[in-house]
Amino acid sequence: xxxMTRDEPVRQRLLSEATRLFxxxxxxxxxxxxxxxxxxxxxxxxxxxxDSKDDLLHEIYGRVLRMQMERLTHFADSDASxxxxxxxxxxxxxATSVANLDDTKIFFRxxxxxxxxxxxxxxxxxxxxxxxxxxxxxxxQRDGVFTADIPAEMVTDFFFGSVHHLGTWYHPDGPLxxxxxxxxxxxxxxxSLRGKVGD
Amino acid sequence: xxxMTRDEPVRQRLLSEATRLFxxxxxxxxxxxxxxxxxxxxxxxxxxxxDSKDDLLHEIYGRVLRMQMERLTHFADSDASxxxxxxxxxxxxxATSVANLDDTKIFFRxxxxxxxxxxxxxxxxxxxxxxxxxxxxxxxQRDGVFTADIPAEMVTDFFFGSVHHLGTWYHPDGPLxxxxxxxxxxxxxxxSLRGKVGD
DNA sequence: ATCATCGTACCGACTGGTCGGTCCCATTGG
DNA sequence: CCAATGGGACCGACCAGTCGGTACGATGAT
Numbered sequence: 001x002x003x004m005t006r007d008e009p010v011r012q013r014l015l016s017e018a019t020r021l022f023x024x025x026x027x028x029x030x031x032x033x034x035x036x037x038x039x040x041x042x043x044x045x046x047x048x049x050x051d052s053k054d055d056l057l058h059e060i061y062g063r064v065l066r067m068q069m070e071r072l073t074h075f076a077d078s079d080a081s082x083x084x085x086x087x088x089x090x091x092x093x094x095a096t097s098v099a100n101l102d103d104t105k106i107f108f109r110x111x112x113x114x115x116x117x118x119x120x121x122x123x124x125x126x127x128x129x130x131x132x133x134x135x136x137x138x139x140x141q142r143d144g145v146f147t148a149d150i151p152a153e154m155v156t157d158f159f160f161g162s163v164h165h166l167g168t169w170y171h172p173d174g175p176l177x178x179x180x181x182x183x184x185x186x187x188x189x190x191x192s193l194r195g196k197v198g199d
Numbered sequence: 200x201x202x203m204t205r206d207e208p209v210r211q212r213l214l215s216e217a218t219r220l221f222x223x224x225x226x227x228x229x230x231x232x233x234x235x236x237x238x239x240x241x242x243x244x245x246x247x248x249x250d251s252k253d254d255l256l257h258e259i260y261g262r263v264l265r266m267q268m269e270r271l272t273h274f275a276d277s278d279a280s281x282x283x284x285x286x287x288x289x290x291x292x293x294a295t296s297v298a299n300l301d302d303t304k305i306f307f308r309x310x311x312x313x314x315x316x317x318x319x320x321x322x323x324x325x326x327x328x329x330x331x332x333x334x335x336x337x338x339x340q341r342d343g344v345f346t347a348d349i350p351a352e353m354v355t356d357f358f359f360g361s362v363h364h365l366g367t368w369y370h371p372d373g374p375l376x377x378x379x380x381x382x383x384x385x386x387x388x389x390x391s392l393r394g395k396v397g398d
Numbered sequence: 399a400t401c402a403t404c405g406t407a408c409c410g411a412c413t414g415g416t417c418g419g420t421c422c423c424a425t426t427g428g
Numbered sequence: 429c430c431a432a433t434g435g436g437a438c439c440g441a442c443c444a445g446t447c448g449g450t451a452c453g454a455t456g457a458t
Contacts, residue, residue, distance in 0.1 A: 010434080026311050028227030031417060043419080045434045053418065108367065109308050112225050150383050158387055161364025162357045168307065169356050184349050188357055192391035209407085230443060242445080243409050252444065 011049045013039040015063070018056050023102035023167075027057060027110040057110060058118050064103040065125050068096060072132055082140040083190060089136065090159065090189050091182035097166050098178030105167035130156060137193070146193035159189050210248045212238040214262075217255050222301035222366075226256060226309040256309060257317050263302040264324050267295060271331055281339040282389060288335065289358065289388050290381035296365050297377030304366035329355060336392070345392035358388050 008016075017038040021030045032053055036046050050056045075089040097104045114122065134156040140146035162185060170181065216237040220229045231252055235245050249255045274288040296303045310318065333355040339345035361384060369380065 026227070028225065029312065032419080033417080042435050044421095044436070047419070048433065108364075109311070112308065113228065150387065154380070154383055155387070157364065157368050158361045158384060161362070161367075162360035164364055164367075165307075165356065165360025168360075168363075181353070184353055185357060188349065188354070188391040191393070192387040194390070231445080232443080241409050243447095244407075246445070247407060 010039065010041055010045055014041070014046055014049060014056070015059060019060050019102045019106065022057065022060070022110060023105040027053075027106070027113045054115050054118055057106075057114060058122065060103065060106065061122050062125075064100060064107075065122070065129065068093060069125075069129050069132070071096060072129060076132060076136055082136065082143060082145055086136050086140060087186045087190055089133065090186035091179065093133075093163055094166065094182030094185050095178040097163055098170055098172075098181060101167055101170065101172065104164065108164045108167075130160065133160075140193065155189075155193065159185075209238065209240055209244055213240070213245055213248060213255070214258060218259055218301045218305065221256065221259070221309060222304040226305070226312045253314050253317055256305075256313060257321065259302065259305065260321050261324075263299055263306075264321070264328065267292065268324075268328050268331070270295060271328060275331060275335055281335065281342060281344055285335050285339060286385045286389055288332065289385035290378065292332075292362055293365065293381030293384050294377040296362055297369055297371075297380060300366055300369065300371065303363065307363050329359065332359075339392065354388075354392065358384075 014035065018030075018035045021035055021038060024030075032043060032046060035056075036043055039046075046056070050059065071092055072089055075092055076085055078085055078088070080088070111119065111122065134152045137146065137152040137155050141148040141152060166181075170178075176184075213234065217229075217234045220234055220237060223229075231242060231245060234255075235242050238244075245255070249258065270291055271288055274291055275284055277284055277287070279287070310321065313321065333351045336345065336351040336354050340347040340351060365380075369377075
C-alpha cells in the first residue's frame with residue numbers, strides 16, 4: 001500500500017511532468033524543484049532515476065525519436081508505390097508530432113541546452129531518421145516519379161521545418177485534426193515533387 | 200580622442216554581441232556579464248541603454264521584424280503577377296533569414312523566454328507580417344492561379360516553418376548561397392500551389 | 399579666456415535570491 | 429539483512445538588477 005497520489009510509476013511521472021513543464025516554460029526556466037513537486041516526489045527520487053536535468057531531457061528526446069523512427073520504418077518498408085509510401089510517412093509524422101505536441105515544442109527550442117556530448121548523440125539519431133526520409137525522396141527521384149531538380153536533402157529539410165514548426169501554431173482544439181493537417185502537408189509535399197503530370 | 204576599442208557605438212556593440220551570444224548559447228544560458236564583457240563595457244553601460252535583459256532581446260526582435268516587413272511590403276506591392284510576387288517574396292525572406300542567421304536562430308528558440316507582455320507585442324508584429332504573406336497566397340487562389348484546396352493560412356505556416364528551420368541546418372560555408380536556397384524554396388512553394396497545369 | 403554648473407555615459411562592487419546537484423538518512427519489500 | 433527507493437536539508441556557484449560614484453564635454457555667465 002502507501003502508493004503515491006498516482007499509481008503511475010515515479011519515473012514515468014517525472015518524464016511526463018518534465019515534458020509538460022519544458023514545453024510550457026522552456027528547459028532553462030523550469031527548475032528541478034518544480035518538476036519534482038509536479039510529480040509529487042522530491043529531488044532524491046529524481047536523482048535516483050536520472051543522472052542530471054540534462055539526462056532527463058535526453059530521455060524525453062530518446063523516447064519520441066525511437067517511436068518516430070519505428071513508425072517511419074514501418075511506412076517506408078511497405079510495398080506500396082514510392083508516392084504512397086512517402087505520402088503515408090509524411091502524414092504520419094505530422095499526426096504523431098501533433099499527438100505529442102509538447103515534445104515537438106521542446107525539440108527545437110531546447111536542443112542547444114543539452115551538454116555538447118548529449119547533443120551530439122541526439123543529433124546523430126535525428127540524422128538517421130532524417131536520412132531515412134530523404135532516401136524515400138531520392139528513390140522517387142531516381143525512379144522518375146518525382147522531379148529531381150531540387151536535392152532530396154533540401155526537400156527533406158524543407159518538409160521537416162514545417163513539421164517542427166507545428167508546435168508554434170497548431171492548437172488541439174482547432175478545427176483540424178492532426179491527421180487532416182498531415183494530409184494537407186503530405187499533399188503539399190507530393191505536389192511540390194510532381195513533374196508535369198500526376199504520378 | 201580616447202575612443203573605445205571599437206568606434207562602433209556602445210549600444211550597437213551590445214546589440215550585436217548579444218545577438219551572437221544568444222544564437223550560440225541561448226537567451227537563458229547567456230549572462231548579462233558575458234554580453235557586456237564581449238562588448239567591452241560593463242553592466243552599468245547596458246542598463247543605461249536598456250531597461251532589462253528582456254528589453255535587449257525585444258530590441259533584437261524589433262530590428263529584424265521591421266526590416267523583413269519592409270522588404271515583404273516592397274515585393275508584395277510590385278506590379279508583377281501574383282506568382283512572380285510570391286516567388287520573389289519567398290526567395291527574399293529566405294535570403295534575408297540566411298543573411299541574418301543568428302536572428303533566425305534566436306527567434307523561435309527564445310520567444311517564450313520573453314515576459315508575457317513583451318511576447319504579446321512581438322507576436323502581434325509577427326502576425327501582421329504573416330498575414331501579409333498569406334494574403335498573397337489567398338489572392339492567387341481567388342484569381343484561380345493557385346489551387347484553393349488547402350487554406351492559405353496553412354500554406355503560410357507550412358512555408359514559414361521551413362524558413363524558421365533554416366537556422367538548424369544551413370551553413371554559410373556550404374555550397375549554396377542564401378539566394379539559391381531561397382530560389383529552391385520558392386520553387387517548392389509555387390509548385391505545391393500549382394494546379395493541373397503551369398501558371 | 400576662465401570657471402561654475404550640469405547632464406550623459408559609464409564603472410564595478412554589492413545584494414537578494416535561485417538553482418543544480420550532493421549527502422546522509424528513513425522506510426520498505428524480499 | 430540488504431538492496432532499492434525516496435526524503436529533504438544543505439552547499440557552492442551564479443545571476444539579474446541596483447546603486448553610489450566618476451569622467452567629461454557642453455553651456456553660459458563673467
